[in-house]
Amino acid sequence: MSRLSAELRLILRSRMGVGSLLLLLLLSSLAVWSGIAQMERQRETIARVSGEQRRDFAGVAATHGKPDGDAGYAAYYSFLLTHDAPPPLAFAAIGQRDIQPFVLRVRALGLQQQLYDAEAINAELALPGVFDWAFVLVYLAPLIIIALMHDLVTGEREGGRLRLLLSLPGQGLWRRRIGLRYALVLFALAVPFAVGAIVTHAPVAGTAAMLLVAALYLAFWAGCALLVGTAMRASASAAAALIGCWILLTLVVPTLASAAIARAIPAAKGIDLTLAQREIVHHGWDIAKQDTFERFFLNHPEWRGREGFEGRFHWKWLFAMHQVGDEAVARDVAAYRASLIARERWSERVGYLLPGVAAQGALHRIADTDPFGQFAYQDRIAAFHDRLRHFFYPYLFTDRPFTRADFARMPTFAPRLPSGAVPAAPLLALAVVAALLLSAGSRRVARISGADRA
């Protein structure tokens, strides 16, 4: 303990050490604060939109909720709000939440022409990426590790202290020094995050898992610093080499991988299915109504025999037509989703090689703010849309009047449950890489001898 406290004082008395740790603490605090503010703004937006929606819905109910009201008008003019409030840990890893919609209104018409609507975002603000705790961890913390550890051995050699240090009894000098620096960096990163997690009442398990990701990722960089630091003769070249590693691992290779994945797995199916759905729905106007109903009955046999109506138009026909349109593109929808999931899977595989990508992916999976979180929201919207349709069918197919009271009976959107999870494989890969580097580094550092003068 005494040796450890002596080491602690050695770091805390050095301007570089204290400066970089305080900087990290400051950045981490700012990031947590900014992340909480951003997520709070999303919640405010949801509250604001919900208020507007209530007023708008009340207006529709007043207009169409007559004693002899037609369910078709009600279904056509009732937009219902779905929303996806930020999960508790989103403040630390905002992910794609800044560009993915978190409010969307749907009505009982075809889902596929509504599901992909974009929300208003300022693309130029989104361009550089979000400033959150995950960013501080993935991009900035390695630089602090490099600043604190690149001259672990070379600094002592260049300072002329190496032989004196090695002549002293007692072992574990390097282990203590690496461990302490690592712990301090982790501490500076983790404290603001933990405070943020407490303030936002984040689940303990998720918080712990994110801290684990941070610990493993930093261990990887500590291992790198150790390995490169012991391989180089001069501090300046060690620093340059480590920053070179950082540039490659966090800037260059992820960018190349991203370009390769985008090239290899096109995601044009989204446009294809939208176009196909439009063709089918509009084609419905030009074919015999019975044809449309027959296709509708394949999945909705309970309404068979209730399709008949007088005149040229009945709402049940329109809604059946839209549903048939959705069903006809089901395969395209699945293919579209599959292409997005494939992109996601390949990114995960890239993470086996790039710790930054692995950490990024794991953090956002835990926080539930990655594309899978968005898929879960879309699935929730689809389920709600399903309930909405089925709510209207009895009115439409039995010509039951839709009154003011029926507006109150309309289903309301229930937000999705958190789907965050701890991805075991990338974390394991990260742990293995970190352990390999650290053990190789410790072997090298143990071989350092006072005999060879630099």
Place this chain on the structure above:
Amino acid sequence: MSAATRIAREEWRALLRNRAGVIATLLLVALVLVASFVSIERRDRIEADRARYQASVDAGFDRQPDRHPHRMVHYGQFVFRPIAPLAFFDAGIDSYTGNTIFLEGHRQNSANFAEARQSSLLLRFGQLTPAFVLQTLAPLLLIFLGFASVARERERGTLRLLLAQGLDGRTLLGGKLLAQAAVALAVAAPAFVVLAGFALAGVAGWGATLLLMLGYAAWLLLWALLAVLVSAWAHDSRAALAALIGLWLIGVILLPRALPEAAAAQVVLPTRIETEIALHRDLARIGDSHDPDDPYFNGFRQQVLARYGVSRIEDLPVQYAGLVGMEGERLSTALYARAAADSAGREARQNRFVHAFAALSPLIAIRQVSMALTASDPAAHLDFLDQAEAFRYRFVQTLNRMQAELIPHIGGEDPRVSADNWKRVPRFAYRSYDPLRDAGAIRRSLLVLAGWLAGLGLLFAVTARRIGRVAR
């Protein structure tokens, strides 16, 4: 040969001996070239895709059978945004904006299927374009090559030696700067050659291309200057490296990421949902065409009757519902335009807030210059949205007019207009955006870069005088 060029020659010799530096430089040049080719291929593919989609939906429109024109209003048209030729150089916001809009009557749909929404988080690490390499990575290379330029001489004691032999501080620093600046321009040269190729081929305008080169040259020179300056100030080369990396981190990585959050907190961007609800409220306030006692539409009816010189709707030579549709479209489009202008104004205010910090982080300035000149900036996107909206209004009104003019002559239970007419409906023809149309923003950003160069130049002069005195 002057003393300064002698110094520069020595510096080049030292740079060439630094194996890691040479490798890094070659890698960066290779990366610029790879990024160019990958990016050109990507742009061409996107462009081909969009063209193919545009052609297929246009043909699809022609193939529609006889229909009531209002059905065609809702069958609508898809438009796909063409991608500017120079957008290969800087993808700008292209991945973050939707690239297709479904246009129909009395609705303004969003531009959908932005690449960023369909990508994993990997995209947020940055996109491989020459702009990314030159904006983010090239400064790092210049830092690595330049951080020791003067500090090395000081550490080895050769600085005192040189100055003791009567070498002027200005000559020494000038020589060092000359060497580093030449490297900076050499690093950018491959990208410039590619750009020039586009201009020579007539694909891109010379004005935009040259300004783009000018901007990047200023940006890279700025870093060469900064590297030599910090190297001259620093106690030792390690301190110079730390200071330069710190500056890069703050200016290139941190501020550009942190500022948008501050901007978004300042100006609230309403959601499309709120905009739409507000719009419907405003429309309802104007009048309800289905209400026979509605004052606005009663007035409209009187005007129409007066224009055609008849007293009853039944006597009109045109379909009144079609005219009401046109009037409704006119009203809603005006409201949409107002909402879009409001939204664009808010976005512009947010962006202006960020741009104001260009004086702190010149990356913001070069990014503006680069995005604007490659027509991948918000202005270019807004121009596309405006064109699409103007087109939407034209094609919807064309169909509404068909309804008003043709339907009365057809009559019957299910009146349909002949499919031949669809070919008369206008198609979207994108007028390519001229980046120099509104050069104010570009000029401002270039001025910021020039200001940085001038400021650093001033510091350079002061430092050169000081170094001569101090080291002696």
Place this chain on the structure above:
Amino acid sequence: MLQRKMLRARRDLTIIEGTNAAILLSGVRHSYGPRAVLRDLDLTVRRGEIYALLGGNGAGKSTTLNALLGFIAPSAGAVRICGVDPVTQPAQARALLAYVPESVALYDHLSARENVDYFLALAGAARDRPSVIDPALEAVGLPVHAWDARVSGFSKGMRQKVAIALALARHVPVLLLDEPTSGLDPQATLEFNRLLDTARARDVAVLMVTHDLLSAVDVADRIGFLADGRIDEERTATAGSARFDLNALHARYAQPRAAA
């Protein structure tokens, strides 16, 4: 293989037995690749004795120190610090010795007191550090106003004092000095010599490796000449004011090295 090892151990043991040497090198050989640096080096220093090891560049002075510090494992022979082998038991051996490098480099951002405190903590002196540091700093004669000053402004002599204070504070029986007087001004050299007297009074075995004949003559009890990896000649101080015959020594020291 095992037998040979045991045999060698027994031989080593017989050498060590019967001596009360704090520092012992016996039949030590070492070579870097094909170049033999130490060839059958024998050397002993008793407690309370100051031994100056003189030699030109490349004579093997540093290698001798490295062997004593356990930084190298000699290919043959025995090295003992108070009977402990620094190669097989480095921690125990280092606990018995203090080493003062040629140019003492300390942590520039710490004060003299903090530096001693830090290195003491590393050496495992856990308790009561302040009560040993102050007397040690006083004993080496570091001016009191410098105790809490950052060492970045210290002269070489002052730094050396801090390092020797560290050695004294550790109360070790063996002190190894690497070129202690190089770069010291005459006043500092004088103070250094007085310091060694203090060490001798505390019954410390001092081995100083140097090529400074004058300084060696001033303080050493014995002087050994190291040439071609072995002790060529050894002189012991006689009582009286002229402890060594300086002229004879100088003639011996400056003679051209015999071809190997």
